Amino acid sequence: AQSVSQHNHHVILSEAASLELGCNYSYGGTVNLFWYVQYPGQHLQLLLKYFSGDPLVKGIKGFEAEFIKSKFSFNLRKPSVQWSDTAEYFCAVSVLYNQGGKLIFGQGTELSVKP
Amino acid sequence: DTAVSQTPKYLVTQMGNDKSIKCEQNLGHDTMYWYKQDSKKFLKIMFSYNNKELIINETVPNRFSPKSPDKAHLNLHINSLELGDSAVYFCASSHRGGEQFFGPGTRLTVL
Numbered sequence: 176a177q178s179v180s181q182h183n184h185h186v187i188l189s190e191a192a193s194l195e196l197g198c199n200y201s202y203g204g205t206v207n208l209f210w211y212v213q214y215p216g217q218h219l220q221l222l223l224k225y226f227s228g229d230p231l232v233k234g235i236k237g238f239e240a241e242f243i244k245s246k247f248s249f250n251l252r253k254p255s256v257q258w259s260d261t262a263e264y265f266c267a268v269s270v271l272y273n274q275g276g277k278l279i280f281g282q283g284t285e286l287s288v289k290p
Numbered sequence: 291d292t293a294v295s296q297t298p299k300y301l302v303t304q305m306g307n308d309k310s311i312k313c314e315q316n317l318g319h320d321t322m323y324w325y326k327q328d329s330k331k332f333l334k335i336m337f338s339y340n341n342k343e344l345i346i347n348e349t350v351p352n353r354f355s356p357k358s359p360d361k362a363h364l365n366l367h368i369n370s371l372e373l374g375d376s377a378v379y380f381c382a383s384s385h386r387g388g389e390q391f392f393g394p395g396t397r398l399t400v401l
Binding site: 207209211213217218219220221224263265269276277278279280282283285 | 321323325330331332333334335338346348380382384386388389390391392393394395
């Protein structure tokens with residue numbers, strides 16, 4: 176069965192520090208890849224997505240992610256975090272052509288940014 | 291304009307009761323989903339409907355019954371509520387396989 180693994184459960188950074196959140200998935204076929212963010216008490220919002228093409232994708236709020244097919248990874252990065260980036264971050268995969276396009280989520284990474 | 295809306299936002303009820311959560315999307319998507327987020331914030335697919343047809347049922351107890359009266363609506367009815375059903379339930383919609391847009395969630399508390 177497909178699965179998604181996020182390396183860090185809780186990350187604490189100071190403002191202006193650089194961020195990298197790891198994500199690996201297990202599936203040998205074609206996938207779409209996503210990073211979602213959930214601010215405290217709110218719903219999930221899409222940060223960025225990868226369907227095909229350039230493996231380095233840019234999203235909202237200065238986030239970017241790199242798809243490395245050989246490593247089954249889709250790590251999220253931001254060069255300089257802000258206090259407002261404090262949130263829960265979810266990596267997700269959808270499998271094409273079957274399984275109804277359901278999203279399989281990682282466990283989430285809680286990011287706390289200290290001002 | 292709200293893209294994916296859910297009602298109610300909060301639902302507090304006693305064990306054994308039956309309750310429903312409603313979801314509507316105005317994005318013209320053909321696929322709708324229900325996800326459950328547990329107390330550890332883990333998100334898991336429950337159901338998916340494509341053009342009103344059930345396409346995913348992820349080993350959810352049959353106390354949970356989704357209903358899709360049309361492509362824009364996907365409701366979730368839960369019978370005989372149990373303590374373990376307490377969670378946040380998110381509705382989402384997409385074109386099949388594409389980016390999913392999530393509703394604001396319904397926080398269900400079973401006492």
